[in-house]
Amino acid sequence: MLNTQPLTNTELIDLWLHGKSPNTIDGYRRYANRFFSHVNKPLSDCTLMDFQLWVMSLSSSDNSKRVAVGAIKSLFSFAKQLGVISANLGVLVKSPKAKNRLAERILTQEEVQLLINSTTNERDRSIVRLLYFAGLRVSELCGLKWRDLKARGDGGQITVFGKGDKTRTVLVGAGIWREINSLKGAAKHDDPVFVSLKGGHLCRSMVFHIVKNAANRALIEGNVSPHWLRPHIPHFKMYYLSFQ
Numbered sequence: 001m002l003n004t005q006p007l008t009n010t011e012l013i014d015l016w017l018h019g020k021s022p023n024t025i026d027g028y029r030r031y032a033n034r035f036f037s038h039v040n041k042p043l044s045d046c047t048l049m050d051f052q053l054w055v056m057s058l059s060s061s062d063n064s065k066r067v068a069v070g071a072i073k074s075l076f077s078f079a080k081q082l083g084v085i086s087a088n089l090g091v092l093v094k095s096p097k098a099k100n101r102l103a104e105r106i107l108t109q110e111e112v113q114l115l116i117n118s119t120t121n122e123r124d125r126s127i128v129r130l131l132y133f134a135g136l137r138v139s140e141l142c143g144l145k146w147r148d149l150k151a152r153g154d155g156g157q158i159t160v161f162g163k164g165d166k167t168r169t170v171l172v173g174a175g176i177w178r179e180i181n182s183l184k185g186a187a188k189h190d191d192p193v194f195v196s197l198k199g200g201h202l203c204r205s206m207v208f209h210i211v212k213n214a215a216n217r218a219l220i221e222g223n224v225s226p227h228w229l230r231p232h233i234p235h236f237k238m239y240y241l242s243f244q
Helices: 009-017 022-039 048-057 062-082 109-117 122-134 138-142 174-181 204-217 230-243
Strands: 149-152 155-161 167-172
Touching: 009 022, 009 062, 022 048, 022 062, 048 062, 109 122, 109 204, 122 138, 122 167, 122 174, 122 204, 138 204, 149 174, 155 174, 167 174
Parallel strands: none
Antiparallel strands: 149 155, 155 167
């Protein structure tokens, strides 16, 4: 016999998030749970006012609000495609405009060098250099295994599995290549490149901690994070020789 019972909010969330990346699942599930906690009703019973009042209740920054609203708009769109709701009210809700703060969080070349010099060990130095020169996202760096690294001339290439389930290859110079390989020791092919205290892959929060602590030691102002390193990628060729 077919199950004719309507989907619960939890079941709808699970279907919506199926196949998405772990980071997306964690973030979107939090937003969805907060939304349903606020409206306290199934999505099929939600009105435009429910959605708008929830948006008004958000007390985070405009950028965070934009992501939260975008997540719930995505949920409404999915529910409409699934037939759970007859109309997608999410299209009537405007996301807050995000303020472009890129210029406020761009490190100069000198600050990047200070940051690198302020790391306390070879592992952390390699992490900062890879984030800067290779343009790796934190999740990509944390997920690296030794099998993803391959020698190429005096340097090497790193294969990363990134955002949107896309795989790309990044080339690194001889200096960074030697530095990374000095960490290998007796590690095996499938072992993580950057290891946590428990022996598994280093977690994202630890990478943020490493960068922030190095910035504090370098006396760089602001809430410095790994994201502050990625805007420099267009200048990679310009700075590469002086930092490799």
